Every structure is written in C-alpha cells, then in structure tokens.
Amino acid sequence: MSTSAATVVSPETSAAELVARAAAGDRGAESALCRRFDAAVRLFARRRLRKPEAVDEFAQDVMLLLIEALRAGRVEDPARLGGFVLGICRNLALDRVRQKERRDALWQTYGAELAAPAAPAPGEEVSYEVIHLEDCLSQLPARSRDVVRLAYAEARSADEIAGALGTSPVNARVLRHRALQALRSCMSKRISWEVLS
Amino acid sequence: MSAPAEPLLRLDDYVGGDMPDAEAARLEDELFAAAAEADPPAGMRVNDGLASDATFLERLTRMAITAKEAGVFAGGVTRAQIDALLASPLPVHYVDLGTGGEQVFAQWDRDTVKIVVARLAVDLRGWQDIDVEVTAPDGTPVKTFRDCICAPEDGALYAVCHEPLARLAFTHHSVARIVATRDGKRETVAVYDVRPPA
Numbered sequence: 001m002s003t004s005a006a007t008v009v010s011p012e013t014s015a016a017e018l019v020a021r022a023a024a025g026d027r028g029a030e031s032a033l034c035r036r037f038d039a040a041v042r043l044f045a046r047r048r049l050r051k052p053e054a055v056d057e058f059a060q061d062v063m064l065l066l067i068e069a070l071r072a073g074r075v076e077d078p079a080r081l082g083g084f085v086l087g088i089c090r091n092l093a094l095d096r097v098r099q100k101e102r103r104d105a106l107w108q109t110y111g112a113e114l115a116a117p118a119a120p121a122p123g124e125e126v127s128y129e130v131i132h133l134e135d136c137l138s139q140l141p142a143r144s145r146d147v148v149r150l151a152y153a154e155a156r157s158a159d160e161i162a163g164a165l166g167t168s169p170v171n172a173r174v175l176r177h178r179a180l181q182a183l184r185s186c187m188s189k190r191i192s193w194e195v196l197s
Numbered sequence: 198m199s200a201p202a203e204p205l206l207r208l209d210d211y212v213g214g215d216m217p218d219a220e221a222a223r224l225e226d227e228l229f230a231a232a233a234e235a236d237p238p239a240g241m242r243v244n245d246g247l248a249s250d251a252t253f254l255e256r257l258t259r260m261a262i263t264a265k266e267a268g269v270f271a272g273g274v275t276r277a278q279i280d281a282l283l284a285s286p287l288p289v290h291y292v293d294l295g296t297g298g299e300q301v302f303a304q305w306d307r308d309t310v311k312i313v314v315a316r317l318a319v320d321l322r323g324w325q326d327i328d329v330e331v332t333a334p335d336g337t338p339v340k341t342f343r344d345c346i347c348a349p350e351d352g353a354l355y356a357v358c359h360e361p362l363a364r365l366a367f368t369h370h371s372v373a374r375i376v377a378t379r380d381g382k383r384e385t386v387a388v389y390d391v392r393p394p395a
Contacts, residue, residue: 011236032236039255040232040248044225046212046255052262082229089225131362133260134269135340142344145270151213152258153265158215173215177206184205184253192340193362196333196369 019078022070030070034063037085044089048096050155058096062088128191135193136186144179151176205250212254267359273346274355279314282357287311290363293318297387302367304394305360313363317375319387320352324377329354331373334390339371368393 009018009032021029038059045058065088069075075084137145143165150156150164162172200220201207210216211224228247235248264270268278282289290305293316305313321327329342347354354375358366373389 015233033233035237036235036248037229037232039237039251040228042255042258043208043212043228043251046258047214047221052259080230082231082233083226085233086225086229089229128361129256130260130263130267131359131365133257133264134267134358134362137264137269138272138342139340140343142272142346145272145344148261149265149270152261153270158213173210173213176213177201177209180205180209180254180257183257187253187257191362191365192331193365193369195337195339196371197365 015081016078019070019075019081022067023073023075025071030067033070033081034066037063037066041085041089044086044093046155048093058092061092065092129187132187132191133183135191136183139186139192140179140182143175144182147172147175147179148183151179204247205254208247208250208254212258268357271346272344274348274357276348276350276353276355279316279348279355279357282312282314289314290360292316294389294391297389299390299392301392302394305363307360307364310360313358313360313367315356315367317354317356317373317387317389318351319354319375321347321354321375321377321386322349322352324379324386326383327354327375327377329373329375331371334370334372367391 009028013029013032015033015036018029018033022033041059041062042055045055049055049058062085066085069084069088075081077084137148140148146165147161150161156164158169158172158176161176162169165172165175167175200216201210207216207224208228211221216224228251231246231248232251235246237252238245238249268274279291283291288306288309289312290303290310291314292303294300294302296318302315317329324347327345327347329345331339331341333339342356345354370390370392373391375386375388376383377386378384
C-alpha cells in the first residue's frame, strides 16, 4: 500500500480541497476530514444508540468507510461531502438494524454459551475539560445535576427523565435545556477557582 | 412542542428524541453540510453555529460519562464511600478541616495523588438546602457549591475532587461559608478560612 506523508491542513481549507488531497494520498487531509465529521457522526449515532461503546463503534465504522471512499476516489461531488457522509451514516444505521435482528436471533440460540466480557478499567488521566465540567456541575442545583446525569451520562429518554424526576416530559425537556445552557455558559468561562490564581 | 431556534437546543432535542423524524432529517442535512466546512473548536469556549455546538454537545456527553464514573453528580458522599475510597489502591489525599476557623491545607504529593478529599466536620444532619459559598479573602466570589448532601453517618461534608482541580482550589487562600436552612431560617453554619500548604 502506498502512502504519502501527512501535510499541514489549515482550518480554512475547503472540504473539496481536502477530498482532492485525500484522494492523492494526503493522510493529513483524511484526518482533518474525520475530525470535522466526528461530532456530527457521533450525535447521529447517539440519537439511535444508547451504549457509549456502540456509539464509538458506529463512529469508527463510518470513518473507516469514509477513508476507504476517499482513497478509492469514490466521492464524486466533493462540494456535497456532508451529504455523502450522512449517506454512509444512514446506510450503516439500516445495516445495524438488520444486523441486530440477526444478532438477536443468534443470542436467542447461542447466547447462554457466552461469558459476559469484563468491564474496561476507567481512564487514569483527567483532562482540564473534565475538571472544568466537575467545577460547573457542582454549581448547578441538584435537580439540574440529575437532569444532566440522566440525559447525557445515562442517555435516558425524555419520558424516563420525567419519570425519574416526577415531572412531565415537557417540563423535563425545559429543565434539560436550562441545564445545558447553564453548563455552556459556565464552560465558556475559566474554572471558577482560577479567580484565586 | 415548539422547536427552539438556538442550534444547541435543536441538537439537544435531536439527540434526546424530542424532534420528529422529518425535522431530524433536515437537521442532519444542515449539520453534516456545516461539519464539512468547519474544523472543530479546540476547547469548550465557543458558540459559533451548528457544527461547533455539535462538538460542544458531543464532548459534554463524553465528559458526563466520565464524570458519572467519578461520582461527580451526587452532590455529596457517605462516610462509607469515603472509607471505601481510602481502602482502595487509588492514591488519595485526605484532609480533615475540622469544624471551621483558620485551617492550613496539608501538602500532598502532586506526582502520585489522584484524588483529594477534604472533610468539613460540621454536623449538618437536620439542615436543608446546604450551599457552600467560596470567596477570595477580599470577598471576591469564587463559586457556590449548590445543594450539597452531608454524609448520613456523621453529618459532615466531604469534598472529593480530582487532584488537578484540588491544585486550583487548595493552593490559594480562600474562605468557605456553609449556608443552610433549618426551621425555615437561612443561616451561616460554619466559616472556614483555608490557607494553602506552607
């Protein structure tokens, strides 16, 4: 397999140029495109999948298919790359539904023979962003913390959140929006303790 | 249910399942078109349209999962949980700040310690709406810990944080006031004048 050295990619580089460069073997262009689509692909997956590992796997599969298409020169209209990647997501989502049906049938038949895999060990290092979130969460009222935990850490539906909080789904959505806005406002500032520095 | 105009809230409705499929499909078209032309922001401090809001929401979700594993959402821990933490192989620095007054935070080894625990040993059982208001010595507000939960075993508050956050919090002089409500009256229960390690 031939590879080309990765080149520097500026944030202003258009998607069309990155597609052309990727087709010519520029690995830096491939990486830049994957970074650009990472959040969109993951949110697409989160709407459909609950488990974090399933979201990771879906995102990886989409990126693999994107890279394959880029290297094969199969992106025919680089100006519509967003639609191309969205198409990969939608096709993969349909495949997953079919796979799940097949998998469920296999589990019914053979699942008891398999041992449960061990849970992965939690990560050792903590990023600045995680301690920033820790700082911001501690400043939210308990009800808002509960909403953030249920909605984002546990991927619960609006109905489930409403049930857990003893409120209506409409009110749960309002609470979720307010908590999200409060968190973004807090996280767009410095960590509160830095006032002391 | 009215659709919000703010991109972040639209994305939240999309992920949370509060958006009908037809509208979600339109949002997906917009989102992927925007993502193609924008590098993701470096941090969490931006608010610049659909693609950057998608990055914020995605990072928040991933961090929330990590934060949940670290027990950040609870607003308080039990003494039993602290004992389990101290008995675990995790390097923990434990400081008892007593019942208030002037205190010097004991030094810790920054290279090895992962978690720092500070005990505020006031018995808060029977108090409600417990907040801890932190200021600089000159009164400049730093932050307020909202709706803290005391340990049921001894009524104390246990502040548990990752070492990098402790480095910001406990290596500078600060004043912490525990404010809570009992019998309908809001009161300052204790004041800690916390000085950094010598």
